[in-house]
Amino acid sequence: EELKAADARLALSEERFRLATEMxxxxxxxxxxxxxxxxxxxxxxxxxxxxLDHLPLPIERDTYIQRIxxxxxxxxxxxxxxxxxxxxxxxxxxxxIRDREEKWLWVLVRGSIIxxxxxxxxxxxxxxxxxxxxxxREMQRYYQATHDELTSLxxxxxxxxxxxxxxxxxxxxxxxxxxxxxxxxxxxxxxxGQEVGxxxxxxxxxxxxxxxxxxxxxxxxxxxxxxxxxxELMDAxxxxxxxxxxxxVLLQTSAGSFAARxxxxxxxxxxxxxxxxxxxxKAVLAMHHAKIVEKxxxxxxxxxxxxxxxxxxxIRERLSQAxxxxxxxxxxxxxxxxxxITERVIGFEALLRWRSPSLGMVSPAEFIPVAExxxxxxxxxxxxxxxxxQFFSGLDAQKGSAATVSVNVSVxxxxxxxxxxxxxxxxxxxxxxxxxxxxxxxxxxxxxxEQHNIAVLNELRAMGLSISLDDFGTGYSSFTYLQKLPIxxxxxDKSLIDEIAQPDRNALxxxxxLVQMSRLLGYRIVAEGVENSDQLVLLRQIGCGACQGYLxxxxxSAEAVREQYPSIGS
Ligand code: C2E
Ligand code: MG
Ligand code: MG
Numbered sequence: 001e002e003l004k005a006a007d008a009r010l011a012l013s014e015e016r017f018r019l020a021t022e023m024x025x026x027x028x029x030x031x032x033x034x035x036x037x038x039x040x041x042x043x044x045x046x047x048x049x050x051x052l053d054h055l056p057l058p059i060e061r062d063t064y065i066q067r068i069x070x071x072x073x074x075x076x077x078x079x080x081x082x083x084x085x086x087x088x089x090x091x092x093x094x095x096x097i098r099d100r101e102e103k104w105l106w107v108l109v110r111g112s113i114i115x116x117x118x119x120x121x122x123x124x125x126x127x128x129x130x131x132x133x134x135x136x137r138e139m140q141r142y143y144q145a146t147h148d149e150l151t152s153l154x155x156x157x158x159x160x161x162x163x164x165x166x167x168x169x170x171x172x173x174x175x176x177x178x179x180x181x182x183x184x185x186x187x188x189x190x191x192x193g194q195e196v197g198x199x200x201x202x203x204x205x206x207x208x209x210x211x212x213x214x215x216x217x218x219x220x221x222x223x224x225x226x227x228x229x230x231x232e233l234m235d236a237x238x239x240x241x242x243x244x245x246x247x248x249v250l251l252q253t254s255a256g257s258f259a260a261r262x263x264x265x266x267x268x269x270x271x272x273x274x275x276x277x278x279x280x281x282k283a284v285l286a287m288h289h290a291k292i293v294e295k296x297x298x299x300x301x302x303x304x305x306x307x308x309x310x311x312x313x314x315i316r317e318r319l320s321q322a323x324x325x326x327x328x329x330x331x332x333x334x335x336x337x338x339x340x341i342t343e344r345v346i347g348f349e350a351l352l353r354w355r356s357p358s359l360g361m362v363s364p365a366e367f368i369p370v371a372e373x374x375x376x377x378x379x380x381x382x383x384x385x386x387x388x389x390q391f392f393s394g395l396d397a398q399k400g401s402a403a404t405v406s407v408n409v410s411v412x413x414x415x416x417x418x419x420x421x422x423x424x425x426x427x428x429x430x431x432x433x434x435x436x437x438x439x440x441x442x443x444x445x446x447x448x449x450e451q452h453n454i455a456v457l458n459e460l461r462a463m464g465l466s467i468s469l470d471d472f473g474t475g476y477s478s479f480t481y482l483q484k485l486p487i488x489x490x491x492x493d494k495s496l497i498d499e500i501a502q503p504d505r506n507a508l509x510x511x512x513x514l515v516q517m518s519r520l521l522g523y524r525i526v527a528e529g530v531e532n533s534d535q536l537v538l539l540r541q542i543g544c545g546a547c548q549g550y551l552x553x554x555x556x557s558a559e560a561v562r563e564q565y566p567s568i569g570s
Pocket of ligand 1: 353365409410
């Protein structure tokens with residue numbers, strides 16, 4: 001009776017257990033490790049899911065293993081061997097397995113070994129659970145964490161992981177790292193809004209994909225920075241060729257098409273010591289070099305760039321002290337009217353100089369961009385204006401003349417609140433009539449808050465200052481654009497003047513039409529960087545009214561101006 005009752009209890013318990021496992025969707029596996037082929041039992045729910053329900057139990061281990069995804073096979077074999085060898089007592093593994101509809105299921109399999117008295121494995125008992133949903137969510141999260149939402153390219157992390165995956169186990173990295181940065185992208189965002197900016201970036205990403213070989217690893221790094229890794233590419237000329245389609249490209253957006261110009265930096269890696277991070281840094285350095293030296297071009301990393309970056313860093317560090325340590329001073333370069341055969345000085349341009357005790361003379365072309373980035377241009381610019389006004393007001397020679405002193409003004413200064421009021425108070429403090437101060441701006445004022453900048457220029461002009469557009473001919477400006485600007489003087493950049501004496505006469509013809517158009521629009525025109533008398537003669541012939549350059553006068557100290565120019569502007 002007792003035995004019967006015990007049997008019944010056992011049967012009931014087994015039934016419960018069977019139902020419980022079937023409902024919980026957990027599969028139970030029980031494998032006999034002593035028999036050849038190590039056959040095993042699997043609960044019916046899982047036999048069915050895997051399409052093995054037609055086979056007699058126990059099933060062959062191989063039949064089961066064949067259904068596992070090839071990518072997870074090596075890992076599974078390794079773990080299983082470790083388990084049998086006694087290196088681990090628990091077996092835990094995630095893999096994909098084909099179900100009865102030939103779809104991949106992700107399963108988590110856990111098992112443990114039962115051994116005999118001698119420690120020999122005799123039985124393996126385990127469970128399997130469907131974790132597909134979890135895995136898919138995890139993979140989606142991983143995708144999001146490694147991809148850029150806007151362009152669907154990899155992001156920085158995705159890029160680094162893709163590189164790490166390629167170069168496992170001390171295998172040397174060979175190939176080209178490229179960093180691409182779109183020049184002046186902010187302009188599009190500011191002028192046309194972020195939606196158009198996004199379209200522009202997406203179009204650029206598509207262009208990147210189309211321009212590179214299939215095996216290139218591409219990523220978006222920051223707002224307008226992109227990364228590429230081109231495996232095996234080691235040749236400098238081939239690298240520069242590869243960049244060509246990126247230097248300038250016309251991209252379509254719903255607001256029209258825009259030219260994207262980019263600067264790039266390559267690091268060609270032939271298994272040098274370092275990490276992918278350090279290789280990338282070198283490519284970034286080369287890209288920064290391109291930005292400074294020659295936009296819309298690409299450079300290949302060279303160790304000397306490191307020294308230049310160190311210098312830029314030092315400039316950044318020291319510049320903040322330069323003003324209070326009185327390391328800054330001004331030089332003045334005369335501007336001449338050239339209509340008559342004897343030229344006469346009609347003004348001076350104030351040019352900022354920095355003599356640093358540790359860095360020596362630093363060119364404004366080097367430190368002005370740093371001053372702009374760090375906003376130091378605001379106190380420095382104000383100092384320049386005060387210094388120039390003071391100098392000019394104290395110059396007896398200019399009294400009663402129409403000569404001007406011109407000061408270069410950065411767009412940051414125009415954008416700073418109360419700029420025109422500060423100019424007014426400087427003029428008052430220095431007792432200089434506003435008509436004797438000019439400011440020089442570049443067309444970069446059209447790139448940020450053009451309306452505001454135009455309003456400030458109008459205020460200054462109403463006060464009596466003259467406004468020059470500096471470096472004309474180096475950027476994108478067109479005459480239609482120019483008409484919007486309240487300017488009095490057009491300063492034509494040296495790069496055009498350099499060419500006017502060339503035999504092909506193209507630059508001369510261009511300059512001549514600039515002179516004529518300026519006359520129509522009511523601008524005075526100044527040719528910058530006149531270095532030889534051929535240029536001067538030609539400029540005079542085509543009716544250019546004024547010039548500035550080493551031929552007639554180099555930038556000089558305030559004392560030199562006092563000595564050399566007993567009378568000006570008369
Ligand atoms: P910029 O305003 O176009 O000034 C003219 C530059 O050309 C000056 O260089 C001048 O020395 C140089 N130059 C003049 N004539 C000749 C010539 O015949 N041949 C050659 N090769 N060069 C000539 P610098 O002084 O190095 O200034 C470079 C730029 O730095 C200036 O270009 C201006 O954009 C900026 N800068 C200078 N001082 C200031 C300042 O006080 N504030 C701001 N914001 N920028 C300044
Ligand atoms: Mg200037
Ligand atoms: Mg200039």
